[in-house]
Amino acid sequence: MRKHGDALLTAAVWLATALVVGAFLWLLGDVVIHGIGKLDAAFLLDAPQNAGRDGGIAPILVSTLLILVVALAVAVPLGLATAVYLSEYAAAQLAKPLRVCLNMLAGVPSIVFGLFGNALFCVALGMGFSIWSGGLTLACMMLPLFIVTTESGLSAVSSEWRRGAAALGLSRAAALWHILLPAAAPAITAGLMLSIGRALAETAALIFTSGYVDRMPESLSDSGRALSVHIYDLSMNVSGGDAAAYGSALVLIVLILAINSVAVNLTERFLQARTTA
Amino acid sequence: MIWSRHNISSPSRADVLLARLSGSLAFAVAVLLALVLLMLFKESWAVLASGGWARFFAGEGWFPSSGQYNLWPMLWATLVATLGALLLALPLGLASALFGRFYAPRWLVLPLRRVMMLLAGIPSVVYGLWGLTVLVPLIAQWEPPGASLLAAILILALMVLPTVALTSEAALAAVSSASLQGAAALGLSRKGIVLGVALPEARAGIFSGALLAAMRALGETMAVLMVAGNVVQTPGSLFDPVRVLTANIALEMSYAAGEHRAALFASGLLLMLMVAALAWLAGKRGGRLYA
Numbered sequence: 001m002r003k004h005g006d007a008l009l010t011a012a013v014w015l016a017t018a019l020v021v022g023a024f025l026w027l028l029g030d031v032v033i034h035g036i037g038k039l040d041a042a043f044l045l046d047a048p049q050n051a052g053r054d055g056g057i058a059p060i061l062v063s064t065l066l067i068l069v070v071a072l073a074v075a076v077p078l079g080l081a082t083a084v085y086l087s088e089y090a091a092a093q094l095a096k097p098l099r100v101c102l103n104m105l106a107g108v109p110s111i112v113f114g115l116f117g118n119a120l121f122c123v124a125l126g127m128g129f130s131i132w133s134g135g136l137t138l139a140c141m142m143l144p145l146f147i148v149t150t151e152s153g154l155s156a157v158s159s160e161w162r163r164g165a166a167a168l169g170l171s172r173a174a175a176l177w178h179i180l181l182p183a184a185a186p187a188i189t190a191g192l193m194l195s196i197g198r199a200l201a202e203t204a205a206l207i208f209t210s211g212y213v214d215r216m217p218e219s220l221s222d223s224g225r226a227l228s229v230h231i232y233d234l235s236m237n238v239s240g241g242d243a244a245a246y247g248s249a250l251v252l253i254v255l256i257l258a259i260n261s262v263a264v265n266l267t268e269r270f271l272q273a274r275t276t277a
Numbered sequence: 278m279i280w281s282r283h284n285i286s287s288p289s290r291a292d293v294l295l296a297r298l299s300g301s302l303a304f305a306v307a308v309l310l311a312l313v314l315l316m317l318f319k320e321s322w323a324v325l326a327s328g329g330w331a332r333f334f335a336g337e338g339w340f341p342s343s344g345q346y347n348l349w350p351m352l353w354a355t356l357v358a359t360l361g362a363l364l365l366a367l368p369l370g371l372a373s374a375l376f377g378r379f380y381a382p383r384w385l386v387l388p389l390r391r392v393m394m395l396l397a398g399i400p401s402v403v404y405g406l407w408g409l410t411v412l413v414p415l416i417a418q419w420e421p422p423g424a425s426l427l428a429a430i431l432i433l434a435l436m437v438l439p440t441v442a443l444t445s446e447a448a449l450a451a452v453s454s455a456s457l458q459g460a461a462a463l464g465l466s467r468k469g470i471v472l473g474v475a476l477p478e479a480r481a482g483i484f485s486g487a488l489l490a491a492m493r494a495l496g497e498t499m500a501v502l503m504v505a506g507n508v509v510q511t512p513g514s515l516f517d518p519v520r521v522l523t524a525n526i527a528l529e530m531s532y533a534a535g536e537h538r539a540a541l542f543a544s545g546l547l548l549m550l551m552v553a554a555l556a557w558l559a560g561k562r563g564g565r566l567y568a
Binding site: 009079088090112229231245252 | 295
């Protein structure tokens with residue numbers, strides 16, 4: 001009887017895993033099969049025509065990149081400074097509530113950030129639908145994740161190193177610059193890559209901030225359509241846009257996977273360096 | 278460890294400067310994030326002040342043009358879709374985590390974890406695209422119209438599966454090898470070890486993983502918007518098209534003005550409160566919120 005139950009559980013676990021992996025292979029397979037036909041140099045270098053059914057995605061890639069650059073330019077310095085403050089300077093009674101807030105904000109739905117970005121950047125600050133608004137909204141969305149990963153990287157640096165630096169008479173600023181930040185660099189980069197991946201995947205927060213316009217942006221105050229918004233628009237609002245949508249989806253997935261695998265590699269190398277040090 | 282970082286290094290002018298600079302930037306971040314809540318309140322005040330919350334939970338339904346803002350149908354759709362997705366994703370994700378820890382041949386463990394990480398990174402709009410072009414037609418063959426609560430549940434389950442699997446695996450990995458070896462030494466079968474020792478010890482971690490998955494499912498917009506059909510109605514069956522709160526915001530924000538816009542901001546506030554409650558619950562159980 002006991003033998004029986006054991007075999008049953010084993011079978012169930014194998015079956016469930018096969019089901020999960022199968023579903024994902026189905027999804028990825030479909031994206032590759034439907035997308036690969038669209039994918040060539042012209043698709044990446046041409047402007048979209050006929051509402052995106054034909055032509056390429058060049059202006060959309062440029063807009064996506066610009067939105068990302070704005071987001072990073074704001075989020076990285078702010079996030080790095082906050083993480084340093086939390087891990088090296090802040091008193092515990094101040095750091096704790098800040099951490100709780102960050103954890104909560106990391107879970108706030110992206111559409112809510114979209115509402116916030118629309119109200120603050122587009123309307124209250126008068127930026128309208130623009131790459132600025134989209135990038136700043138994404139920066140707010142990225143901050144919690146980036147701060148938390150960076151801070152955990154900094155706190156993972158052995159306290160021996162801090163004491164060693166202190167014994168050598170280094171100021172804390174010098175210790176931070178010469179020892180702690182370099183030691184935590186892989187973890188910080190990994191957090192950065194994760195945040196970029198999430199920003200690239202974001203759609204809901206961008207629809208009402210950076211907008212729908214699929215022309216080549218001329219400045220950062222122009223509206224620009226991100227790649228994920230392009231996929232959404234093609235599949236929902238453009239009949240016959242599925243092929244181009246799958247092509248764009250393949251480009252997006254390849255981009256995100258490349259970034260994610262860099263992040264995973266860096267994290268693993270960092271952890272290995274920690275455990276062998 | 279009890280030691281204070283604050284007095285082990287010699288203070289210098291650079292230090293004072295850096296402390297002030299990073300402190301004020303951290304303060305700026307805190308202010309920025311407080312602004313999120315503030316803006317939501319400010320923008321929804323128009324409708325909150327006139328008639329208060331009551332209007333969101335009473336009335337004929339969601340008819341913005343005639344000032345009816347009953348959120349119940351969409352709230353129900355959101356809750357049912359989230360719950361359904363969790364009911365599917367929890368056993369499947371847990372099983373694949375168990376597979377990775379206890380059943381998989383050695384060479385399969387790492388590829389499986391890589392697959393899960395890869396899937397966690399796929400954008401929701403791609404899940405939506407696939408659901409719209411593959412899953413919805415399949416369901417439509419069985420029971421039209423296809424775009425339905427069922428499609429939303431299936432896509433959401435697929436989306437939160439990696440979250441459940443990765444957090445459960447991390448929780449199972451933290452089970453002490455001493456108790457596993459002890460159980461094996463007592464002659465327990467693998468089933469006995471898994472069900473009697475590993476799962477109970479990893480319970481807290483699995484629970485906070487489930488909460489994290491619930492947060493994701495509640496807040497998901499694009500994938501659900503693309504497959505659920507978006508008809509505002511209380512779901513009567515799995516094949517009914519429904520509209521969830523997040524999708525409603527995305528659909529109506531482009532033309533909403535005045536009180537209607539305020540009502541959308543208020544529903545955003547409601548979403549945020551629900552997610553905050555889940556985050557608080559997860560934090561209380563000592564779980565980490567990152568996979």
